[in-house]
Amino acid sequence: QSVLTQPPSVSAAPGQRVTISCSGSTSNLGNSYVCWYQQLPGTAPKLLIFDNDKRPSGIPDRFSGSKSGTSATLGITGLQTGDEADYYCATWDSSLNPGGVVFGGGTKLTVL
Amino acid sequence: QVQLQESGPGLVKPSETLSLTCTVSGGSISTYYCNWIRQPAGKGLEWIGRIYSSGSTNYNPSLKSRVTMSLDTSKNQFSLRLRSVTAADTAVYYCATGVAAPEFDSWGQGTLVTVPS
DSSP states (O other), X not given: OOSBBOOSEEEEOTTOOEEEEEEOOTTTGGGSOEEEEEEOTTSOOEXXXXXXXXXXXXXXXXXXXXXXXXEEEEEEOSOXXXXXXXXXXXXXXXXXXXXXXXXXXXXXXXXX | OOEEEEESOSBOOXXXXXXXXXXXXXXXXXXXXXXXXXXXXXXXXXEEEEEOTTSOEEEOTTTGGGEEEEEETTTTEEEEEEOSOOGGGOXXXXXXXXXXXXXXXXXXXXXXXBOOO
């Protein structure tokens, strides 16, 4: 069972908008930045969002991130079939002595 | 971003030690946190730990008793050793770098390590 809770799956039609939630606690999301990763089938994860809401160079602005308290959200607009992937949130957890990275369980996005 | 490539045996016998190396090109490992992350087939990501150029390490508490990470700045490589492996350690192992956790902006392609049961 993951420290960060994500829905196992979400789905939406092409062109639509979808959000993926990530829920944690005060020892992790409540006190640390969140990152989001996209993992296309058979490939390594790719950084989508860092520092809660920043996009690395080359990531389209269709992807957005936000955080409030102990929860974070990834938003994807203008869905494309190429967005079908697993999405993971990650943060630092200070309850791990002396602290460490924790991931959500992952959310499978299906573009119908 | 830098380029990373994992290398090491794809098959490790139970109770033996898993050893992997990550070779970094396009940048110096001295400026990054160097991480290992694994993913069992069909499952999520698990952070194993990290090492910095100073030699300081952080390990996942669930694996800490079996893990050792090291780095060789002269070869721009960092390594993972996981002792006393079991079938539960079968996974794709990724190396990844970043300037701060949990930001991993460069990843290797991953290498599958199998521990037969």
